[in-house]
Amino acid sequence: MSRPNNYFTALAGVPIHYARYADSRYAYGTRGKPYKFYATEAFERKLEACFDDLWETCPYGQAEVITSAGAYVNKMGYHGKGRAFDLDAIFWHDRTFITRDYPLQKEFYLGVEAVLRKHFGTVLNYLYNSAHRDHFHVDDGTEVKFYSASKSRVLFVQAAIVHVFDIPIAIDGDWGNETEGAIDQTFERLTIQEDIQDRDVWLHFLARIAETGFNIVQPEPEERTPLNLIHDLYSIIGEELKDSAVRKPMEAALNTFVNHEETQEWLKKYE
Ligand SMILES: [Zn+2]
Incomplete structure (x- = not known):
């Protein structure tokens, strides 16, 4: 047509x-x-x-x-x-x-x-x-x-x-x-x-x-806390790299960062 x-x-x-x-x-x-x-x-x-x-x-x-x-x-x-x-x-x-x-x-x-x-x-x-x-x-x-x-x-x-x-x-x-x-x-x-x-x-x-x-609207990025933003990172890796071999090492690297003692120290402020 x-x-x-x-x-x-x-x-x-x-x-x-x-x-x-x-x-x-x-x-x-x-x-x-x-x-x-x-x-x-x-x-x-x-x-x-x-x-x-x-x-x-x-x-x-x-x-x-x-x-x-x-x-x-x-x-x-x-x-x-x-x-x-x-x-x-x-x-x-x-x-x-x-x-x-x-x-x-x-x-x-x-x-x-x-x-x-x-x-x-x-x-x-x-x-x-x-x-x-x-x-x-x-x-x-x-x-x-x-x-x-x-x-x-x-x-x-x-x-x-x-x-x-x-x-x-x-x-x-x-x-x-x-x-x-x-x-x-x-x-x-x-x-x-x-x-x-x-x-x-x-x-x-x-x-x-x-x-x-x-x-149940999420706050806009500029209103989000660092804890929200880390959650966003996990979401994006989870969706965008769903079927990718790099998903696991990316998540592992992010986990290491998040679980680091000093990261945990400042993240506590946003809980
Ligand atoms: Zn179309």
Whole structure:
């Protein structure tokens, strides 16, 4: 399909910028520059509804800038149909949310993702594969519904159970007894009746994940104590080097530093 004629420069009242330039002033993680994003009108309306919902749900309200890596792109798949969108970051007056920082703000990230999932069947996140560590991909190629055979949906639910509802289970994308049991436990706590595969139940569960995730917001880096920052380091090593051979020696070196008598002495001040 060729490029749709329809384009947008704002969504739900918020300018949408491109921030993938080599120039560091407009590079990934900055507010970028105004840009025209092409998509079908129907898909644009879905994005509008999604961000309206986010401004309403999120305690920071309406954002100031959204950055995107693209909507219509001349390639295969839903980007080529004008029915996909890549979300890099959202800038509120009081908070910056950059998708690459998942290891540092998992609860907030999963809250945003829960809202995206209320509007789009397909959402690919940080945990899905390394290509999606720096953006959320959303498209409407699948139904808004939970399927236990969908790796991206199972990964999201497992991460929400671990980081938003504090039940320690494996985050591996595989549906099994452990995940099912943890969902039962979470539903009981939230007084949600079965069944997660029911569309209305799924939508309600997503709303509860967003609400809970947004309520356990971590302080911004500049407000964090050295103890928080060391915890961040462990999180980043754990996520970024998950399948890497250097993970163990990195963690061992960090442990040696943290456990050193003099490090322990000054860290005590922040306990
Ligand atoms: Zn994409």
